[in-house]
Amino acid sequence: MQRVTNCILIQQNKILLLKKPRRGWYATPGGKMEQGESIKESVIREYREETSLHLQNPELAGAFTFIVQNADRVVQEWMMFTFICNAFEGVQTEHCDEGILEWVDQDKINELPMAEGDKKIFEHVLSKSGMMYGSFSYTEDYDLLDMQLDPSTP
Template sequence: MQRVTNCLIINNQEVLLLKKPRYGWYAMPGGKMEAGESIHESVLREVEEETGLIIDTPQLYSVATMTKASAQSPKDEWLMFTFKTDKFSGELVNETPEGELEWVPISQIDQIPTAPCDRLIHQYILKNDKHLYGSFALGENDQLISYRLNDN
């Protein structure tokens, strides 16, 4: 199982996203957890590595599993922890090997290309400001086959 953390970083009605080369999808800054790392340590490290920003008091908003029957272990199941914050410092990097960083207006979040499960997580967290728990089944090309969402 792969474990990943990511963060919705919000500033003046915009969200910082990373346009990744694969599929041309936008994604939240973040990445794979390292062995022995807490989810909090991971999201702080990953965001700083990808953006140059130091996030402050990120709050956990979503825990989701993604399964992909066509993939080999450990990439056949992912556990994703999504945080949100509007507190950060530092300077945004000009370039990152992960893709292109872009501040996207929250009002346009539904119109940009993203992974289908990310789209549902973005929409839920930004519109409801509640915790979300989900399970997503993905096909060969990461298309969404089915999903279940629960909140509190």
């Protein structure tokens, strides 16, 4: 099972997002964990690779399982660990191989094209404190089939 980390970086009520070229959907910068790496090491490294920014004290906000399926057959499965952070060092890169980096107003996040599960994660992280645990099932076209969410605090 693949493991990925990402981080919601918030500065002055804006969030740095990555617009992916494949679907034109927005996502949080991050990527695949390397063997032997902790999730915190991974999110700091991946974020720096995509943005050139060095996260300062990212905090784990959620742990999620994602399944892509075709009928009853699982096509892909991965775990994602989402962090939140309010401080960084460095200067943002002008070019990212993964897509276009864009600072977006927090109150505009829900209007952007993105995976439905990501919208639920943003909703929790931006309005509540504490961890969120969940699982999401998608079709191969990334239509949401099912989700189960368990926030640790109401």
